[in-house]
Amino acid sequence: MIELYGRANSVNVWKPLWVLEELGQPYERLDAGMEHGVVDTPEYRALNPNGRIPSLRHSGVELWESNSICRYLCMMVGGDARGLYPEEAGARASVDRWLDWQLSTLSPAERDLFWNLVRTPAAKRDMKAVKTAVTNSAACWAILEARLGDGRPFIEGAGFTLADIVLGCFARRWFGPEVRVPGMPDFPRLAAWYGRLGERPGFQKWVAPPLF
Ligand SMILES: N[C@@H](CCC(=O)N[C@@H](CS)C(=O)NCC(=O)O)C(=O)O
Structure with missing residues (x-):
């Protein structure tokens, strides 16, 4: 087990x-x-x-x-893990790149937004850090908004992969009701992608529940 x-x-x-x-x-x-x-x-x-x-x-x-x-x-x-992790080297590396990007780039950019608004009492929040995090994480989400610009339903194309899971977990913190501050730009394609993730039982069971 x-x-x-x-x-x-x-x-x-x-x-x-x-x-x-x-x-x-x-x-x-x-x-x-x-x-x-x-x-x-x-x-x-x-x-x-x-x-x-x-x-x-x-x-x-x-x-x-x-x-x-x-x-x-x-x-x-094994195999392509039900499509989550393609076997072909280029396709697998393409998925992997988003996982590395989450760790190296997206997480450091958005951390202060989540921590201040969700895990820190109102009186102790650093709203300057929140503002910076909104700017920095919006720059990251804009990269994905552009990625979805060719009409693809998921980050790697037609198929749902591990990249959608890993980035979808962080998108929950951007799109969720708990983290709403002025200056968060709209990302219509990303919002539609996030809506597609919401149809999946694994998202509904573990990711959708309230953050608090
Ligand atoms: N890069 C690590 C980060 C692990 C991490 O920082 N986890 C947080 C929760 S998201 C943690 O352990 N926080 C301390 C705690 O929950 O006690 C990973 O992706 O597993």
């Missing part, structure tokens, strides 16, 4: 949970992180020395880093 550690309201935990739903794999989610603790215990640190979530245990494999866990789950089922 696949064991996945991480609280259900973490963007990085949503990713593998959604992948598992898409793949139809049985799994057990174990609460860890923030109010659940666990991440500072010696047992957990042996599994993940960063003390972060998610972490995975399965058939002797122990892993951390959410995007690596998602890739593992796809490779574990």
Whole structure:
């Protein structure tokens, strides 16, 4: 049985949970992180020395880093993982590039927006940092808006892939009702793509619920 550690309201935990739903794999989610603790215990640190979530245990494999866990789950089922992770090298690398971009570029850009508005009490919010994060993350989302400009329904084209899952989890924080501030531009193609993601049971089960 696949064991996945991480609280259900973490963007990085949503990713593998959604992948598992898409793949139809049985799994057990174990609460860890923030109010659940666990991440500072010696047992957990042996599994993940960063003390972060998610972490995975399965058939002797122990892993951390959410995007690596998602890739593992796809490779574990094999083939193109129901279309999530194409086998052809160029197509696979194209998906991978968005996962790397999320880590290197999108996350640092949007972090202050989410943390201030969702995880910080109103009196302590740094609204200057929020404004900067709106500008920086809008610049990232504009790249995806352009990507969808040729009428493609999903980031890599006709098929729904791991890129849609990973970026869709972050889109939840941009489009969700919890993060609304002046200056957030409209992205009509991105909004339509986000609507398509909302039709998927894995999104509905793990990503859609309130962030608080
Ligand atoms: N790059 C890591 C980031 C992991 C991370 O920062 N996770 C956050 C939750 S989204 C965390 O562990 N927060 C501390 C906690 O929940 O206790 C990944 O993608 O797995």
